[in-house]
Amino acid sequence: MAFNETMNEMQRQAVLHTEGPLLILAGAGSGKTRVLTHRTAYLIEEAGVNPYHIMAITFTNKAAGEMRQRIDDMVGYGSESVWVATFHSTCVRILRRYIDRIGFDTSFTIYDADDQKTLMKEICKRMEIDTKIYKERAFLGVISSAKDELIDPEEFFRRAQGDYQKIRQAEVYREYQDSLRKNNALDFDDLIMKTVELFKKDAEVLNSYQERFRYIMVDEYQDTNTAQFQLIKLLAGKYRNLCVVGDDDQSIYKFRGANIYNILNFEKEYPDATVIKLEQNYRSTQNILNAANHVIANNVGRKRKELWTENGEGEKVILRQFETGYEEADYVATDITAKAREGICAYGDCAVLYRTNAQSRLFEERFIASNIPYKIVGGVNFYARKEIKDLLAYLKTVDNAKDDLAVRRIINVPKRGIGATTLNRVQNYALQQGIGFYDALKAAEEIPTLGRSASKLKPFVTLIQTMRSKAAYIGVTELLQEIIEETGYVAELEAENTEEANQRILNIDELISKAASYEADESREGPATLSGFLEEVALVADIDSVDETQDYVVLMTLHSAKGLEFPQVYLAGMEDGLFPSYMSICSDNSMEEIEEERRLCYVGITRAKERLSISCAKQRMIRGETQYNKVSRFVKEIPAEFLAGEIQKEREPEKYKPTMSQFARQAFRAKPMAMSQSGGMRQMPSAKDFGKSADNRKLSYDVGDRVKHMKFGEGTVKQIVSGGRDHEVTVEFDGAGVKKMFAAFAKLQKL
DNA sequence: TTAAGTTAAGTTTTT
DNA sequence: CTTAACTTAA
Numbered sequence: 001m002a003f004n005e006t007m008n009e010m011q012r013q014a015v016l017h018t019e020g021p022l023l024i025l026a027g028a029g030s031g032k033t034r035v036l037t038h039r040t041a042y043l044i045e046e047a048g049v050n051p052y053h054i055m056a057i058t059f060t061n062k063a064a065g066e067m068r069q070r071i072d073d074m075v076g077y078g079s080e081s082v083w084v085a086t087f088h089s090t091c092v093r094i095l096r097r098y099i100d101r102i103g104f105d106t107s108f109t110i111y112d113a114d115d116q117k118t119l120m121k122e123i124c125k126r127m128e129i130d131t132k133i134y135k136e137r138a139f140l141g142v143i144s145s146a147k148d149e150l151i152d153p154e155e156f157f158r159r160a161q162g163d164y165q166k167i168r169q170a171e172v173y174r175e176y177q178d179s180l181r182k183n184n185a186l187d188f189d190d191l192i193m194k195t196v197e198l199f200k201k202d203a204e205v206l207n208s209y210q211e212r213f214r215y216i217m218v219d220e221y222q223d224t225n226t227a228q229f230q231l232i233k234l235l236a237g238k239y240r241n242l243c244v245v246g247d248d249d250q251s252i253y254k255f256r257g258a259n260i261y262n263i264l265n266f267e268k269e270y271p272d273a274t275v276i277k278l279e280q281n282y283r284s285t286q287n288i289l290n291a292a293n294h295v296i297a298n299n300v301g302r303k304r305k306e307l308w309t310e311n312g313e314g315e316k317v318i319l320r321q322f323e324t325g326y327e328e329a330d331y332v333a334t335d336i337t338a339k340a341r342e343g344i345c346a347y348g349d350c351a352v353l354y355r356t357n358a359q360s361r362l363f364e365e366r367f368i369a370s371n372i373p374y375k376i377v378g379g380v381n382f383y384a385r386k387e388i389k390d391l392l393a394y395l396k397t398v399d400n401a402k403d404d405l406a407v408r409r410i411i412n413v414p415k416r417g418i419g420a421t422t423l424n425r426v427q428n429y430a431l432q433q434g435i436g437f438y439d440a441l442k443a444a445e446e447i448p449t450l451g452r453s454a455s456k457l458k459p460f461v462t463l464i465q466t467m468r469s470k471a472a473y474i475g476v477t478e479l480l481q482e483i484i485e486e487t488g489y490v491a492e493l494e495a496e497n498t499e500e501a502n503q504r505i506l507n508i509d510e511l512i513s514k515a516a517s518y519e520a521d522e523s524r525e526g527p528a529t530l531s532g533f534l535e536e537v538a539l540v541a542d543i544d545s546v547d548e549t550q551d552y553v554v555l556m557t558l559h560s561a562k563g564l565e566f567p568q569v570y571l572a573g574m575e576d577g578l579f580p581s582y583m584s585i586c587s588d589n590s591m592e593e594i595e596e597e598r599r600l601c602y603v604g605i606t607r608a609k610e611r612l613s614i615s616c617a618k619q620r621m622i623r624g625e626t627q628y629n630k631v632s633r634f635v636k637e638i639p640a641e642f643l644a645g646e647i648q649k650e651r652e653p654e655k656y657k658p659t660m661s662q663f664a665r666q667a668f669r670a671k672p673m674a675m676s677q678s679g680g681m682r683q684m685p686s687a688k689d690f691g692k693s694a695d696n697r698k699l700s701y702d703v704g705d706r707v708k709h710m711k712f713g714e715g716t717v718k719q720i721v722s723g724g725r726d727h728e729v730t731v732e733f734d735g736a737g738v739k740k741m742f743a744a745f746a747k748l749q750k751l
Numbered sequence: 752t753t754a755a756g757t758t759a760a761g762t763t764t765t766t
Numbered sequence: 767c768t769t770a771a772c773t774t775a776a
Contacts, residue, residue, distance in 0.1 A: 059766065060766075061766095086766075087766075088766055113765085188765090188766060189766095191766090192766095223766095252764075253764080253765075253766090255763080255764060255765085256764085256765060256766075355763070355764075356762070356763055356764075357762085357763085357764085358762065358763090358767090358768090361767095378764095378765085381765095412752095415752090415753080417752070417753095418752090419752050419753080420752085421752090539766075540766095541765075541766060542765090543765095557763085557764060557765090558764080559763090559764045559765070560764090560765085578763095579763095581762095581763050581764085582763090583762095583763060583764095584763085596764095597763095597764095600764080621767080622762090622767090623761070623762075623767060623768085624767045624768085625767090
C-alpha cells in the first residue's frame with residue numbers, strides 16, 4: 001500500500017497500530033478521516049482482517065457517507081461489508097432485529113423532538129401538571145439527560161431521595177416511558193439506551209455483535225455521552241481492538257450530554273492504550289492556526305496540543321466591527337460578491353458561521369437582495385415541516401397502528417369534521433377497554449358516547465385499512481402518492497393557491513422524490529420497506545444535505561460547521577453576550593460553560609483554509625430589543641499581530657454599563673429601566689430605522705396604480721399609509737369593494 | 752367545529 | 767420579532 005509517502009510519521013503509526021486500544025488525538029484539520037480510511041484499508045489488505053469484522057461509527061450521516069465513499073475508493077474488494085454508520089442508525093439496525101427480547105415490538109417508530117413535546121403535553125395534562133410552572137421542555141430535558149446517563153425511571157426514583165420535585169420528575173419520566181411503549185415508539189435517546197439495555201440483558205446478542213465487530217473505530221469521540229461510551233465499551237469488550245479519534249478541544253456538545261471525560265480519561269479506562277497525537281494541520285494557514293491556538297490556550301484542563309502547518313503564513317485574520325447587524329451582513333454580502341466577481345473564489349468556497357440560528361435571517365435577506373446563491377443549514381428541518389409531518393404520520397399509521405400520536409395528528413387532516421370532543425370520547429373508550437387509539441376508532445360503532453359522530457370516523461378507518469392492504473404489494477412512493485390522492489391533501493393546497501401553499505406542494509414533491517430515491521438506492525441494506533424509509537427519514541440531520549459540489553454560500557451555526565472546511569470563512573456576531581452567550585456568562589459554573597463556548601470558537605476559526613474574517617456589531621436587535629455588545633472576549637484573546645483591520649476603540653464602560661443594562665435585563669427580565677442609564681443611545685438611530693432604510697420591500701406601486709390581489713382580484717390603490725413596520729394600503733377592488741391591508745401581507749402585484 | 756384574531760411568552764447550540 | 771396558545775365569533 002502506497003500510503004508511506006503521503007503520510008506523516010504520526011499518521012503512519014496510527015494506521016499501523018491495529019491491535020488493542022488506541023487513542024488518536026487529532027487536532028482540527030490534521031487528516032483524521034484520511035487516517036481512519038487508510039487504517040481500514042490496511043486492516044483489510046495488509047493485516048488480513050475480514051471487512052465484515054470492521055466497524056466505523058460517526059455522528060452524522062454526512063460523515064458516515066464520506067467515510068463510506070473513501071473506503072470504497074481505497075479498498076478494492078469487500079469494502080461494502082465494512083459497517084459504516086452513525087450511532088443512531090447502528091442502534092436502530094440492532095434494535096429492529098432484537099428489541100423484542102426486551103419487550104418491544106420490532107416495528108417501533110422513532111419520535112422526533114416535536115413528537116416528544118406532543119406526548120409530554122398529553123402527559124402533563126393527564127397528570128394535572130400546570131405547564132405554566134413546569135414546562136414540558138424542562139421535563140424532556142431532565143429525561144433526556146437521564147437517558148444520556150443511562151438512568152431509567154426506577155433509578156431516577158432511587159436517586160430522588162425524598163426530594164419532592166425529583167420524585168415528581170421521576171413520575172413524569174415513568175409515565176413518559178409507559179406512553180412510548182404503548183405507542184410502540186422510541187425517542188432518540190432511547191435508541192442508544194435500549195441498545196445498551198439489550199446488550200446488558202442478553203449475553204447471546206451481545207456476544208454475536210462482539211464477534212462481528214472485532215475492530216471498532218469511533219469518530220468524534222469527544223462528543224460521545226455516557227450511553228454511547230457504554231455501548232462502545234460493551235461492543236469492544238471482547239476483542240478490545242478499539243480505536244477512538246477525537247479532539248478534546250472540539251468538544252462542543254455538553255448540552256446534549258457529551259462527556260468530555262470519555263476522551264480525557266480514555267487511558268484510565270484502557271490502561272494499555274496507545275496514544276497518538278496528530279498536530280500537523282493540512283487545512284489552514286499559519287496565521288489562522290495561531291489565532292486558534294491562542295484562543296484555545298485560555299482553557300484549562302485540556303490535553304496540550306499545538307497545531308502547526310507547512311502551508312505558510314497566509315493572509316492575516318480580518319477583523320471588522322460595525323454599528324449594526326445589518327451593516328455586518330452588508331459587509332459580508334459585498335465582500336463575497338466582490339470576491340466572486342474578481343474570480344478569487346466561488347460562492348461554494350464561502351461559509352458564514354454564527355452562534356444562533358436566528359442570526360441567519362439578516363444574511364438571508366441581504367443575500368437575496370444581492371443575488372448571492374446560498375443555503376441555510378439548520379433551523380427548521382425539512383422533515384419537521386407541517387405538510388411533511390402530516391404525510392409521514394399517514395405512512396406511520398399505515399406502518400405501525402400503535403402509534404397513537406401519528407393517528408391523532410392526521411385524523412382530522414384534511415378536515416373531516418372530527419373535533420376535540422369526539423377525540424376525547426374515543427380516547428376515554430380506549431383507556432376503559434385498555435386498547436389503542438386506532439383500535440378504538442375501528443370499533444367506533446360500539447362507543448356509546450359517540451352518537452352520530454361515529455359515522456365520521458368510518459371513512460378514515462377505511463382509508464387506513466385500504467392503504468394498509470395496498471402497502472403489502474406497492475412501493476413506498478406509490479403508497480405515498482395514493483395517500484395524497486385519496487386524502488386530497490395536495491388538491492386542497494392547490495385550491496388555496498397562495499405562495500405558502502405552493503411552497504408546501506413543492507416540499508411534498510420533494511418528499512415523493514426522496515421516497516423514490518430511497519427505493520432506487522442500491523447501496524441500501526436489504527429490501528426497500530416502509531419502515532426502512534421512515535427510519536431513514538427520522539435519522540437525517542440537516543447538515544447531511546450540504547453538497548460541496550454545489551456553488552452556493554453556506555450559512556450555519558458553529559455547531560453544524562464541525563467537521564467541515566471552507567476556503568473563506570466569515571465568523572459573524574462575535575460579541576460578548578451573543579458569543580459567548582449570556583447563558584454561559586451568567587451561569588452558575590460560567591467558567592466551564594465559557595470554556596465550552598471557547599472550544600466552539602476554536603472550531604469556528606479552524607474551519608477556515610485560506611481566509612478568515614471575524615466581524616461583530618456594536619448594536620444588535622435581539623427579540624425586538626436593541627442590545628449593545630462589546631467585542632467578544634475570544635477576539636481579544638487573539639494577539640494583534642495576527643489580525644488585520646482596526647477595531648474602533650470601545651467606549652468607556654461607565655457610559656452604558658453593559659454588565660448592568662444587558663445582563664440584568666436578561667436575568668430578571670426587568671423592563672427598560674436599566675436602559676435609561678445608558679444615556680449613550682439617545683440619538684442613535686434605532687435598529688428599526690436601519691431595517692427600513694435597508695428595506696428591499698420598497699413598494700413597487702403607488703397611489704393611483706392598478707394592482708392585483710390573490711383573492712380580491714384587480715383594483716386601484718387609493719391610499720398608502722406608512723406605519724412603523726409596514727405600509728397600510730387601501731385598495732378599491734373592482735369586485736370586492738374597498739379594503740385596507742398591509743403591504744407585506746397582501747402581496748399586491750402592480751399591473 | 753373551525754377560523755380568525757388576540758395575547759403571552761420565548762431562543763443558545765442538535766443526533 | 768416570531769411562535770404558540772388561548773379566546774371569541776361564525
